[in-house]
Structure formats: structure tokens, C-alpha cells
Amino acid sequence: xxxxRPQRPFVIIEDSDEDxxxxxxxxxxxxxxxxxxxxxTAAQIAALLVDRSEWPEMLAAAYPVLVLMDLNLPGTxxxxxxxxxxxxxxxxxxxxxxxxxxxxxxDVARCYRMGVxxxxxxxxxxxxxxxxxxxxxxxxxxTVVLPAPPDxxxxxxxxxx
Amino acid sequence: MLRGKxxxxxxxxxxxxxxDREEAASPILATDRxxxxxxxxAAFQDTASGLLAARIMHSRPDCxxxxxxxxxxxxxxxxxxxxxxxxxxxDGQARLTxxxxxxLWEQTVHGRSAPWLDCECQAAAALRQGxxxxxxxxxxxxxxxxxxxLDTFAYAASHDLKEPLRGIHNYTxxxxxxxxxxxxxxxxxxxxxxxxxxxxxxxxxxxLLQYSRVGRTDLKLERVALNDVLEQTLQTLQPGLAETGTVxxxxxxxxxxxxxxxxxxxxxxxxxxxxxxxxxxxAEERRVDIxxxxxxxxxxxxxxxxxxxxxxxxxxxxxxxxxxxxxxxEYGGGIxxxxxxxxxxxxxxxxxxxxxxxxxxxxxxFVFSLGNPPTA
Numbered sequence: 001x002x003x004x005r006p007q008r009p010f011v012i013i014e015d016s017d018e019d020x021x022x023x024x025x026x027x028x029x030x031x032x033x034x035x036x037x038x039x040x041t042a043a044q045i046a047a048l049l050v051d052r053s054e055w056p057e058m059l060a061a062a063y064p065v066l067v068l069m070d071l072n073l074p075g076t077x078x079x080x081x082x083x084x085x086x087x088x089x090x091x092x093x094x095x096x097x098x099x100x101x102x103x104x105x106x107d108v109a110r111c112y113r114m115g116v117x118x119x120x121x122x123x124x125x126x127x128x129x130x131x132x133x134x135x136x137x138x139x140x141x142x143t144v145v146l147p148a149p150p151d152x153x154x155x156x157x158x159x160x161x
Numbered sequence: 162m163l164r165g166k167x168x169x170x171x172x173x174x175x176x177x178x179x180x181d182r183e184e185a186a187s188p189i190l191a192t193d194r195x196x197x198x199x200x201x202x203a204a205f206q207d208t209a210s211g212l213l214a215a216r217i218m219h220s221r222p223d224c225x226x227x228x229x230x231x232x233x234x235x236x237x238x239x240x241x242x243x244x245x246x247x248x249x250x251x252d253g254q255a256r257l258t259x260x261x262x263x264x265l266w267e268q269t270v271h272g273r274s275a276p277w278l279d280c281e282c283q284a285a286a287a288l289r290q291g292x293x294x295x296x297x298x299x300x301x302x303x304x305x306x307x308x309x310x311l312d313t314f315a316y317a318a319s320h321d322l323k324e325p326l327r328g329i330h331n332y333t334x335x336x337x338x339x340x341x342x343x344x345x346x347x348x349x350x351x352x353x354x355x356x357x358x359x360x361x362x363x364x365x366x367x368x369l370l371q372y373s374r375v376g377r378t379d380l381k382l383e384r385v386a387l388n389d390v391l392e393q394t395l396q397t398l399q400p401g402l403a404e405t406g407t408v409x410x411x412x413x414x415x416x417x418x419x420x421x422x423x424x425x426x427x428x429x430x431x432x433x434x435x436x437x438x439x440x441x442x443x444a445e446e447r448r449v450d451i452x453x454x455x456x457x458x459x460x461x462x463x464x465x466x467x468x469x470x471x472x473x474x475x476x477x478x479x480x481x482x483x484x485x486x487x488x489x490x491e492y493g494g495g496i497x498x499x500x501x502x503x504x505x506x507x508x509x510x511x512x513x514x515x516x517x518x519x520x521x522x523x524x525x526x527f528v529f530s531l532g533n534p535p536t537a
Contacts, residue, residue: 124330
């Protein structure tokens, strides 16, 4: 994979350390060398969405490429997290992909209705999972045109500085 | 709960146990001489010679009891009946003579209470009825709540079990990759086994999820052309049918039914897969017949195969979740949830599903009915 945006971070919302490690492993396998910002707790999600003063340099300096999000994170309601991501001018043009165990059809429909870019299932099959991550990366990193980061002026206007 | 003057709690408990053993035709028992029916009552006959008992529900020990104290009764007799007949000898002949004493003779009767009046018995019956109805409503609510809780529990448990399971699976995989060069064949084999077991456990939790979902999901009840559902299901099973050489025959078009299309397709699919799988006939002789007939005002659908059959003792246990009658590797190595899920589904649709078989080696027949459409 040629990586056109090596500095732009991936955001991963995932509470399970094991699932996070495997997801990162699959991304690295797929050639993703970008920095990764992880939110593992409700407080970290709040910092990501509400309190931007706490952002690490890596996230504050560059615009994220993708958000990969697990639905069930203790202490949070994924519908709220997703509503924040999709309702915020700054976040809403970052493609959000759900990576979840849930195969409940109504959850999936709800996610798409809220504007997610895709729903991935965490299967009990490491190779299959690595393959789907590979496909996701190939699509979002090498196939489609991603929006340019909102410019500084727009961020300031939205109070996002 | 005891109120007023009653026998002791222990005595009352023994009395209730006795009532429970008595196969009473009526839920109301009224007596003004309890000790005659239940001799141990003699011990407390001063407080409870009379008993009016209302059993709330058959097969449950709950009851309401009223006691009446002993009423020492005085019965008046016209003369003392114990007094011997007086025989006089007159003129050398024995003859009965009128009693000399016609004094009023009084006898004291013990172990009796004032009798229960009809209206009292009726009031007890009405009270019993009222309590029984309220109890029934509560029991129904409890039952519904328990069943929902159980489903929620099964769902949450199987869902939450998946996370650590996925961790074990993925880490074993990663370990196998990174340590591949260092491992002996035996060690490789052990890692393979761990991976295989995680897959099996994943299948089991999936089945449990699916089973719990039957009770949780909303049904979409409508008129369904069962014949179309069957045809679609058969199409998806075509590869398996071709591979096993099974011939499916549907002599008559199945009627329209009232149910949930998706669930009905799942039931048919399970029954067909079972019929195809549990068959050890040579390929060209395997048959499955799907028919429908009316019996006792209900449509009965049957899926009959000429497969391995089911012994009489196993006709029910085949519907138990995770209960398999065959070794794990035999007959496609299923996990034993299909029929349990199918039965639960059919029951949710208002019908029944059962198995019939003339025994091992004589093929099996699965029969199901469905609920009637609501009358408008």
C-alpha cells in the first residue's frame, strides 16, 4: 500500500485491550503506519468529543483519516457517541466505521441511518478479520478521495481552535 | 399467618399437609367435627373442632382456613337411652313395662363446633376464586418476567462470553504465527486444538444467542404462502440435496398459513437439514416427504424421512438444547440446537412440534402445527 497520508491519525474507540491489539495488528498488516489514537474509557471518549483541550498533539495537529468504533463501551451509549461524531461539523466528514460483535440487524440499520461508513463484524477468525481490515484500508486509503481537513478558519469559526 | 384463636403453627402446618394429601373433589372443605376426619385434631379440638378450608389452587399448598372452637353441646334425649329395658314378671310371664322414668336425659357431646352455614361456605368459595384469579395473574406475570429475564441472561452471557473467547482465539493465532519456527509438531497440534475448541465454543454461544433470540424478537405475523417458503428453502438446500442424493417429494401444495415468514423458513430449514443429515441409506434411496393434513381442526405439517429413526425414549430429548444422541463427529457434527430452536419458534407461533418414529432404523417424522389467525 502506498500511504498518501502517513501523518493523519486513526481514531480507535475500543475498550477491550485484546481486540484493540488485534485491530492494530491487522491495520499494521494492511500497511497502515499512521499514528493511532485510542479511546478505551468513557472519559477518553468525552475528551475526544467534548473537551478538545486534552487532545494529544498527534490528534490536534492532523485531521483523522478514519474512526473505527466498537459499539459496546462500558459507561457510554454508542448512540450518543455516534450522534456526537455525526452531528459535529468537524467530525462529521471523518468516515466512521463500526467494528462490533453485535449482529443485531436493528443496530446495524440504526448505525447506517446515523451515517456510518460501514459496519464490520468481529468474527472468530483472525484471517478473515485481517482480510476485511485490508479491504477497508485499501478502500479508504487508496481508492476514494477523502475530504480535505477543515481549514483553520473554519475550525476557529466553529470554536474548535 | 395465624390470627385469633387457632391451633399452633406446627399443628396448622401438619393439618395443611394432611389437606394437601386428601384428594378433595371440591376446593372447599367444611366440617364441624374435624377430629373425625383428621384424628390428630383431637389434640386441639377446644380451639378448632370446626374447620372451613379453602384451597386456593390445585397442586399448591396455599389455603385459607377458618377455625371454630368446640361447642360443648347438650343433646336432649327423651329418656336415657342407656337405661336397660325393664322387664317385669307378671303372672309368671315376662312383659315389657313402660319406663318408669321419662325424665329428660341430657348427654354432652364433645369435639363439635357450631356447623358452617351454606352462606359461609359460599363466601369462602367466592374468596378462594378471587384469590386464585389474582394469584393466576401474578403467576403469569412472574412467568413472563422470568422467561424474559432468562432470555436476556442467555443473550448477555453468550454475548459477553464472546469477547474473551475471541481474545483466546486471536492470541493463539498470533502465537502460532510468531512462534511457528520454534514449535514442534505436537505443540502446533495443541495450538490447533485450542483454535478448534474456540470455534466450537463460538458455535455454542451462537446457538444460545439464537435460542434466546426466539423468545426476544418481535414476530411479524401475517398470512404466509408456506409453499413458497418451502420452495425457497429447498433452493438454498440444493447443494446438500445434490451431494447426498436425497429426493424431496411434496405431493401436494402446502396451504397458506398464519405466521412469521422468516421464522417459518428457519423451522422448515432445520427440519429439512435434519431429515437430510440423519440418513444412512445409500445415496439414491434417501427420501424426504413433506405433507399436510387436517386433524382435530388443525393443519398438521409433516416432514418424514427414511433415515436412521429415533428410539421411543429419545423422541423428546432430541428437542433438548445441546443434547446430541450421536458422537460429535457423526452426522455432520452439529451442535444440537436446531430442533430446540425450531420447537421454541413453533411454540411462539402458537403451535407445537414433535417427533414420531417407529424406532431406530425406521425413519423419523417431524410434525408441527401452527396457531390460528386471530379472528377479526
